[in-house]
Amino acid sequence: MSQSRHGLYTPEGGPADPVFRIGLAPIPVEHWFEGGEQDPAARKDALLASVPHLVWGETEGSRLAQSEVAGMVADWLGRPPPSNDPPLWTASRAVADDLCLMENRGGEWTLTAASLCAPSFFSAAASVGQPLSGLHAPVPGFNEGLLHRVARIFDHLPPDQVVERRNWTVVNSPDLHQPDPAPYRARLAAQSLEQIAAGLHVRRERQTLRRAPRTGAVLFTIRIWTERLDDLLSEPDRRAGFATAWERLMMDEGAPFRTYKRLDLYDGAVRARLASFPA
Ligand code: HEM
Numbered sequence: 001m002s003q004s005r006h007g008l009y010t011p012e013g014g015p016a017d018p019v020f021r022i023g024l025a026p027i028p029v030e031h032w033f034e035g036g037e038q039d040p041a042a043r044k045d046a047l048l049a050s051v052p053h054l055v056w057g058e059t060e061g062s063r064l065a066q067s068e069v070a071g072m073v074a075d076w077l078g079r080p081p082p083s084n085d086p087p088l089w090t091a092s093r094a095v096a097d098d099l100c101l102m103e104n105r106g107g108e109w110t111l112t113a114a115s116l117c118a119p120s121f122f123s124a125a126a127s128v129g130q131p132l133s134g135l136h137a138p139v140p141g142f143n144e145g146l147l148h149r150v151a152r153i154f155d156h157l158p159p160d161q162v163v164e165r166r167n168w169t170v171v172n173s174p175d176l177h178q179p180d181p182a183p184y185r186a187r188l189a190a191q192s193l194e195q196i197a198a199g200l201h202v203r204r205e206r207q208t209l210r211r212a213p214r215t216g217a218v219l220f221t222i223r224i225w226t227e228r229l230d231d232l233l234s235e236p237d238r239r240a241g242f243a244t245a246w247e248r249l250m251m252d253e254g255a256p257f258r259t260y261k262r263l264d265l266y267d268g269a270v271r272a273r274l275a276s277f278p279a
Pocket of ligand 1: 022100102111121122127150165166209
């Protein structure tokens with residue numbers, strides 16, 4: 001992915017107001033996956049060997065839709081459909097993205113299978129089998145404000161339309177696989193402000209949705225990009241955009257967003273880093 005496309009991601013290139021939003025936009029099918037990783041299978045196989053329950057899960061009855069979406073991924077890549085089971089896991093080895101299969105079960109869009117090797121504080125064990133409402137229970141206001149609209153998007157997404165959304169956060173590690181925030185946050189107690197600042201990373205998440213026409217399932221893809229905060233701040237334009245976004249987050253309007261993402265943990269370190277650059 002080119003840096004210019006990367007630069008479109010919030011914080012420094014996105015909407016200034018820090019609120020939870022649907023933020024889906026149509027993209028051409030040629031842009032479904034961004035690529036950019038040499039050997040995703042090696043990374044994913046190692047995780048499957050060490051923490052299988054965290055990175056893979058499937059529910060009974062999901063194999064038909066798994067096969068359909070695996071075929072769509074293979075078609076897009078110009079490869080033969082996977083011959084090994086489970087199909088969704090096999091498909092996920094060919095792309096950098098995590099692959100989440102959503103099916104309508106009893107009127108609720110439900111995560112029926114998932115390959116989740118770069119989770120931002122969730123896991124296959126805790127999420128497979130959950131409906132949209134359960135998956136988003138920790139997100140402030142989601143079930144009251146967004147759930148109904150998101151479910152309608154799943155109901156009506158046309159098969160030939162890929163849609164994309166992005167979000168971002170700041171974390172203290174470049175690890176892609178972060179199923180649980182606890183060990184990362186525990187480190188902070190023993191670190192100086194300088195040490196915390198040096199370890200900060202902007203974690204950007206790009207998601208897409210695409211319908212499988214035969215089964216009606218929807219494939220939700222998640223691609224994580226991480227970048228050292230220092231690298232972002234070393235570019236004056238991006239630094240200015242980031243500083244503005246951070247200020248907005250720390251104002252009253254950003255409270256739900258920053259509390260949910262625990263960004264208060266890093267405010268002192270981020271400010272110290274921003275202050276170390278010329279205004
Ligand atoms: C149109 C589709 C969706 C929308 C608009 C949406 C929206 C959101 C929003 C606003 C958040 C809070 C963080 C952020 O700003 O992104 C979030 C978090 C999350 N979403 Fe979604 N989401 C969608 C689909 C899904 C799907 C299909 C899954 C299934 C895996 C999912 C799983 C999660 C999880 C696990 C979290 C983190 C919750 C936590 O903090 O534990 N989302 N989503």
